[in-house]
Amino acid sequence: MRKWINRSFRWYYQQRYRRIERFSRHPHEIQRALWKQLIEAGRHTEWGLIYDYRSLRDPMAYGKRVPLQNYDELKPYIERMMMGEKDVLWNGTIKWFSKSSGTTSDKSKYIPVSRQNLFQCHIRGTWDTMTLLYHNRPDARQFECKSMLMGGSLSPFEPYPKTMVGDVSAIMIHNMPFVGRPFFTPDFETALLDDWEVKLEKLAQAGAAEPNIVMIGGVPTWTVVLMRRILEITGKENMLEVWPNFQAYIHGGVSFRPYREQFRQFFPDDKVNYQEIYNATEGYFAAQDDFTRDDMLLLLDNGIYYEFLPMDAWDQKEPQAIPLWEVETGKHYALVISTNAGLWRYTPGDTVMFTSTDPYRVRVTGRTKHFVNAFGEEVVVENTDKALAETCQLLNATVTDYTVAPVYFKGNGKGSHEWLIEFEKPPVDVDAFGQLLDANLQKINSDYEAKRHKDIALECLQIKSLPKGTFHSWLRSKGKIGGQHKVPRLANHREHVEEILEFLEK
Incomplete structure (x- = not known):
């Protein structure tokens, strides 16, 4: 009986695959049509009236009229929705709100999840x-x-108990x-x-x-x-x-x-x-649509209109995001989304890089706030993950978790990066591991390599090996234990590192 059921699902998935092929072949048409559907759905909401969605004719006008939004800017609207108000950011009332993992903050973010x-x-x-x-x-x-x-x-x-969060x-x-x-x-x-x-x-x-x-x-x-x-x-x-x-x-x-x-x-x-x-x-x-590759197919017809903000424009006063059809491979972009739950030109904080534009495939490269750039080295999570994986492979080590922070100049001293690493299988020589890790990171990131050249600006990275279970215990102490909670990989400050080291001493 179960074999017959599985064969039925296999046939069903073969039919569904045609839809994936369709949006892969016609990505721009699909995204433009989806944008129009979202604007039509949002035109009678409070947000849609504020920005006069009725008069919007194309995505270009939308990008010029509606500013980019972060969570703090949408939070007052979301809080009212959680109290049962309808037609605020999206049509009707919304019962479900997903709780952000809040990796680097004790405060949770609540994201509306409409039925659509x-x-x-x-x-x-x-x-x-x-x-x-x-x-x-x-x-x-x-x-x-x-x-x-x-x-x-x-x-x-x-x-407001009629609202459910989780x-x-x-x-x-x-x-x-x-x-x-x-x-x-x-x-x-x-x-x-x-x-x-x-x-x-x-x-x-x-x-x-x-x-x-x-x-x-x-x-x-x-x-x-x-x-x-x-x-x-x-x-x-x-x-x-x-x-x-x-x-x-x-x-x-x-x-x-x-x-x-x-x-x-x-x-x-x-x-x-x-x-x-x-x-x-x-x-x-x-x-991921091809298991021989290390990237993922962007799902273009699931209720999300995508824009992408070049990372070199992230800190500008009025940064300009671009539509899907203007992206280039090999560049880092901050993700900008408009969704069928009322997130309008919202920046969730992820950075991606396109590996292909036919079809559109991406890799997640990090977070807009998860990087180390204290000395102009512009190190992102993708760099550290790759360097660490290569080092572990060469030295037969295994890592459970890690976090990285800058070590700032003191007096005549030079800066560096401090890595807190929890090894599942530690290397024979941690110092040799650190030197190879530093060399691999230089191969991957030319900005880091330039700062490390002859130790002019940065010295070799430092590694502190943590006892097994440290990160798990630290997350638990913060009430952040569970499936979506993660150790922050990189930070351009020392708050997490100092907190973990202090926790370890206690």
């Missing part, structure tokens, strides 16, 4: 991901076996189509528990008892913790001894590069696929 955004963006993006998975491997068995859920939690918004993963699980529910484990009550550590143990127990799991999705940081616990429970050497039919890990949230070696140890079989997705709190933006 939920089903035509987030859930559609999930279907697109499965379509691409089945297209890449026709032997996929998601609807013949079981997949494991690692979701967040939901709760009523205390000032991780976007929890909102998606709660609204999952019934046709898909029998193929997931654990039960939905467990998947939506709010105590992450209790949930993690229940997930591990369920995973240890279910040999027929073929897929799991989640942020690598927390998936590693789960896998370790399952191996501890079962006493097995690797996860293929626990899940012999395993086929695919769907990952996102952070770069997979630092974790690839750990997952090779978990799944020592080249037949296991790793599919990257770009599913943010604000929308489901992209998914």
